[in-house]
Amino acid sequence: MSNFTSLTNLGQNTNPNKSYEVPQPPTDSVSSLHFSPKANHLIATSWDNQVRCWEIMQSGTNIHSAPKAAISHDQPVLCSAWKDDGTTVFSGGCDKQVKMWPLLSGGQPVTVAMHDAPIKDMAWIPEMNVLVTGSWDKTLRYWDLRQQNPVHTQQLPERCFSLTVRHPLMVVGTADRNIVVFNLQNPQAEFKRIMSPLKYQTRCLAAFPDKQGFLIGSIEGRVGVHHLDDAQQTKNFTFKCHRDNNDIYSVNSLNFHPAHGTFATAGSDGAFNFWDKDSKQRLKAMSRCNQPISCSAFNNDGSIFAYSSCYDWSKGAENHNPATAKSYIFLHLPQEAEVKGKPRVGNTNRR
Amino acid sequence: MGKKKKRPVEKVFCYYCDREFDDEKILLQHQKAKHFKCHVCNKKLSTASGMVIHVLQVHKENVTKVPNAKPEREATDIDIYGMQGIPPDVLAAHYGEQEEDTPSKSAKVDVPGTNIVGGMMPGGFAPPGTYGVMQRPMYNPAVPGPHGWQVPRPPAWYPPPPGMSMPPAVSAPQAASVPPQQPLFPVQSIAPPLSSAVAPVSQPPYPPGVHSSPAPIPVSQPLFPVGAAATMANQIMPAGILPDMKASAAAYSSVHPNMVNSYHLPNGPGAANNSHSYASGPNTGGPSIGPPPVIANKAPVNQPAGNEVYLVWEDEAMSMEERRASLPKHQVHDETSQMNSIDAAIDRRISESRLAGRMAF
Numbered sequence: 001m002s003n004f005t006s007l008t009n010l011g012q013n014t015n016p017n018k019s020y021e022v023p024q025p026p027t028d029s030v031s032s033l034h035f036s037p038k039a040n041h042l043i044a045t046s047w048d049n050q051v052r053c054w055e056i057m058q059s060g061t062n063i064h065s066a067p068k069a070a071i072s073h074d075q076p077v078l079c080s081a082w083k084d085d086g087t088t089v090f091s092g093g094c095d096k097q098v099k100m101w102p103l104l105s106g107g108q109p110v111t112v113a114m115h116d117a118p119i120k121d122m123a124w125i126p127e128m129n130v131l132v133t134g135s136w137d138k139t140l141r142y143w144d145l146r147q148q149n150p151v152h153t154q155q156l157p158e159r160c161f162s163l164t165v166r167h168p169l170m171v172v173g174t175a176d177r178n179i180v181v182f183n184l185q186n187p188q189a190e191f192k193r194i195m196s197p198l199k200y201q202t203r204c205l206a207a208f209p210d211k212q213g214f215l216i217g218s219i220e221g222r223v224g225v226h227h228l229d230d231a232q233q234t235k236n237f238t239f240k241c242h243r244d245n246n247d248i249y250s251v252n253s254l255n256f257h258p259a260h261g262t263f264a265t266a267g268s269d270g271a272f273n274f275w276d277k278d279s280k281q282r283l284k285a286m287s288r289c290n291q292p293i294s295c296s297a298f299n300n301d302g303s304i305f306a307y308s309s310c311y312d313w314s315k316g317a318e319n320h321n322p323a324t325a326k327s328y329i330f331l332h333l334p335q336e337a338e339v340k341g342k343p344r345v346g347n348t349n350r351r
Numbered sequence: 352m353g354k355k356k357k358r359p360v361e362k363v364f365c366y367y368c369d370r371e372f373d374d375e376k377i378l379l380q381h382q383k384a385k386h387f388k389c390h391v392c393n394k395k396l397s398t399a400s401g402m403v404i405h406v407l408q409v410h411k412e413n414v415t416k417v418p419n420a421k422p423e424r425e426a427t428d429i430d431i432y433g434m435q436g437i438p439p440d441v442l443a444a445h446y447g448e449q450e451e452d453t454p455s456k457s458a459k460v461d462v463p464g465t466n467i468v469g470g471m472m473p474g475g476f477a478p479p480g481t482y483g484v485m486q487r488p489m490y491n492p493a494v495p496g497p498h499g500w501q502v503p504r505p506p507a508w509y510p511p512p513p514g515m516s517m518p519p520a521v522s523a524p525q526a527a528s529v530p531p532q533q534p535l536f537p538v539q540s541i542a543p544p545l546s547s548a549v550a551p552v553s554q555p556p557y558p559p560g561v562h563s564s565p566a567p568i569p570v571s572q573p574l575f576p577v578g579a580a581a582t583m584a585n586q587i588m589p590a591g592i593l594p595d596m597k598a599s600a601a602a603y604s605s606v607h608p609n610m611v612n613s614y615h616l617p618n619g620p621g622a623a624n625n626s627h628s629y630a631s632g633p634n635t636g637g638p639s640i641g642p643p644p645v646i647a648n649k650a651p652v653n654q655p656a657g658n659e660v661y662l663v664w665e666d667e668a669m670s671m672e673e674r675r676a677s678l679p680k681h682q683v684h685d686e687t688s689q690m691n692s693i694d695a696a697i698d699r700r701i702s703e704s705r706l707a708g709r710m711a712f
Contacts, residue, residue: 031672047675076681078672094676118676136673161670175670201667219664246660250671268663313671314664317678 014309016287019330020063022054022306026327030308031078031093033329035299038086041068041103042297042306044329045077051091053103056304056331063304063331071101071109078118084126092119098133100145113143113150120160127167128184134160134172142187152188156180164214166207169228171214173202179216181228197224197238206254209261215277217251223265225277237280242267244288250314253296253307257339264305264339266293268314272307274334276341284338291328302339305332364445366429366437367420375433382433385419399427 015021026046034043040056042065053068075094082089087105090112092098098113113119117137124131130151131143136159141150158175170182177196182189196202200220207214213227213236221242227235242249242265249269256263257274262283266272270289275282289309296307310327311320362371363378367386372378383395387402391410396402399417406414416425430436664671675681 076676094681118672120672159670159673175668200662201670203670220662243660247663248660249663313675316674 014290014328015330016289017330017332019307019332020065022065022329022331024052024067025308025329026050026052026310028076028322028325028327029310029312030294030327030329031076032080033295033297033306033308034080034082035297035304035306036082036086037084037300040299040304041086042299042329043080043082043089043091044308045080045091045093046327047076049073049076051077051080051089051099051101053089054329056299058304058333061333063333065331069103069106071099073097073099075118079121081122081124081131083124090122090124090131092122092133094118096135098122098131098143112145113141115139115141117159121163123163123165123170125165125167125170125184128187132163132165132170134163136160138174140172154182154188157193161202162205164205164207166209166211169207169211169214171205171207173205173216175201177202179205192228197226197236198222203250203252204254206256206263209256209258215254215256215263217254217265219250221248221251221267221269223251223254223275239275239280241265241273241275241282242269242271244269249292250312252292252294252312255296255298255305257298257302257334258300259302260340262339262341264296264298266296266307268292268312270309272296272305272332274338278341279343283341284334286332289328303333305334306330307332363434366431366441367417367424369421369445379433382431386417388418390414390418398430398432400430403427 022042026044026048027050028046028048030044030046032043032045035041036043040058042054042056044052044054046052049072050070051073052070054065055068057064057066071091073091073093073095077091078093080089080091087102089101089103090098091101092113092115096115096118097111098119099109100112101107101109113131113133115133115135115137116139117135119133119135122131122133128142129144131145133141133143134156135141138156138159140154140156140160140163142152142154144151156172156174157178157180160172160174162173164171165184168184170184170187172180172182173196174180177198177200179194179196179202180190181192181194183191196216196218198216198218198220200218200222202216203219204217205214212229212232213225216224216226218224222238222240224238225236227233242251247269249267251265251267253266253272254263261278262274262276264272264274270292272286272293273282274284274286291309292312292314293307294310294312296305298305306329308327308329311325313320362373363375364371365378365381365386367382370381372381383397387396387399388394389396389402389406389410391406391412394405396405402417403414406412414427417427429438666674669677
């Protein structure tokens with residue numbers, strides 16, 4: 001039974017986990033990955049200004065993918081989201097615009113939202129029929145797609161770094177370790193503002209499937225499990241991950257499994273791991289790729305885990321060689337044992 | 352069947368770091384892994400003195416402190432093996448503390464406290480009884496909501512807080528097939544604040560940002576109840592409703608004349624300091640237990656390299672993406688160039704014979 005602090009084995013090759021490699025990957029670092037909620041269509045946004053889509057065909061343990069379509073932005077694309085019906089993709093980034101791409105109908109992309117600075121994260125909220133965008137201009141904006149202006153602009157304490165939505169819960173992480181929690185039944189008021197339970201810069205967030213709290217990952221190779229209810233504060237804990245002896249890498253991505261409620265972390269150390277927060281166990285530690293994992297995503301039923309291995313800028317410009325840098329998108333088919341939580345027997349906490 | 356062994360009331364603990372364990376076997380494993388391990392070759396020794404001798408003989412280095420130990424317990428000359436060799440005063444102090452219900456450090460995970468800055472904001476949740484099936488929120492005060500669901504509104508005499516700037520909603524023409532929908536975030540007409548002389552005495556003044564609102568949910572009730580969310584029928588939008596890219600960009604440039612220049616990456620002298628503080632205090636989630644790990648980018652000369660950890664990305668002021676986006680090749684310098692790039696993109700797409708949605712790559 002592995003515990004939360006143990007480290008993964010160091011893998012030196014490009015694809016140590018023998019995952020399926022997606023053909024024709026982006027020509028620069030991948031900034032976001034998202035599967036369609038309705039089908040196995042995978043979207044990737046990239047620092048090469050492109051939004052690409054692949055169709056993933058899966059039969060048993062065999063998997064095949066084919067490029068489907070792509071669109072361009074004028075600047076690097078940082079984030080993306082699918083509409084809940086799986087017909088439309090939203091993408092935004094350094095050009096400060098959100099483009100709506102009617103992918104399935106083959107329509108032209110149109111600009112539906114704008115900010116005063118790059119757009120770092122976004123989410124489609126089907127229960128409200130609005131798109132929410134978070135930017136480095138220190139605002140959240142809600143967009144009704146039939147209107148040219150945002151229906152609401154919410155001031156944030158700092159630049160938006162990450163946001164996660166499970167209606168009615170929305171959690172926004174900003175610079176200076178601020179976490180702003182919203183109840184989307186009253187989106188114009190902050191429900192709660194807290195300082196991050198982690199001591200370093202917030203990198204990624206994921207709301208619990210039961211909407212009772214959220215996961216938070218930081219640049220200090222640590223994940224916090226945080227409950228919102230004051231009565232459940234004793235259940236909060238943090239654990240270390242994505243560390244290699246004395247080197248502490250950033251946690252770049254947090255994804256809950258859609259069926260089992262377990263979650264995956266991916267980090268700048270090139271590893272991805274599966275965890276169960278309820279039993280406080282690591283379910284599976286995968287071998288390390290020789291490049292950071294910049295982002296990851298489960299498909300709609302959790303049978304495919306997509307992750308991108310590419311340079312994430314964690315070691316600065318001096319460690320980036322555009323001539324030799326190569327980005328990969330891999331598809332991993334998780335075994336049930338890797339992602340299914342084990343029943344908690346007694347108290348696993350050693351005192 | 353044999354009688355179950357009674358576990359000792361007093362748990363064993365590590366002299367060097369005060370961590371508690373269920374039995375001495377685990378304690379010995381811990382000491383070997385954390386306190387008696389050679390920082391050069393990672394060999395696990397049985398005692399501190401054994402580790403010192405090993406490092407001296409094999410690696411020709413002097414070790415003066417036990418790694419990962421509390422500052423006052425770093426001495427290598429005390430021979431500790433599990434619970435053996437612990438000075439009586441330390442034993443007394445440790446178990447004395449235990450009687451006073453001092454929480455022991457958890458061996459596997461950190462359990463931080465929560466630092467709530469803003470506390471619960473007003474109007475956070477609907478009163479109990481309105482959950483069950485999640486209904487689509489209604490924000491128009493003119494339309495009555497479901498029973499018991501009050502839309503919090505500021506008193507007429509109090510202006511909206513600064514975090515709630517709402518641009519006027521510009522409604523697009525709606526197709527006949529789509530029923531008119533109430534705006535999600537209506538602009539509430541709020542009268543200017545009354546002067547303090549005119550304000551009625553019976554109305555208590557609200558502190559800034561606080562509105563009259565239903566009482567928050569009791570703690571025992573889940574904050575975000577899981578209900579079968581009523582999925583709304585997606586409204587079909589007829590073609591032509593959405594503004595094209597050029598019109599949209601033009602509209603925005605008129606609304607935000609200094610749109611492009613308003614954002615500055617925080618990499619100048621005014622950027623926040625890189626503080627890597629592990630000390631207890633505000634925003635650190637409770638008191639720190641034991642010495643903080645050394646976070647550094649260079650190994651200090653006076654310390655063995657084995658004890659330090661290095662943050663690979665250690666810029667607290669900027670995210671990786673901000674740093675990368677600040678490169679000259681990603682900068683849009685002025686509004687004109689941005690508008691030109693948008694125009695160029697439109698012209699390029701018009702001139703392309705194939706649909707953008709079907710581009711090969």
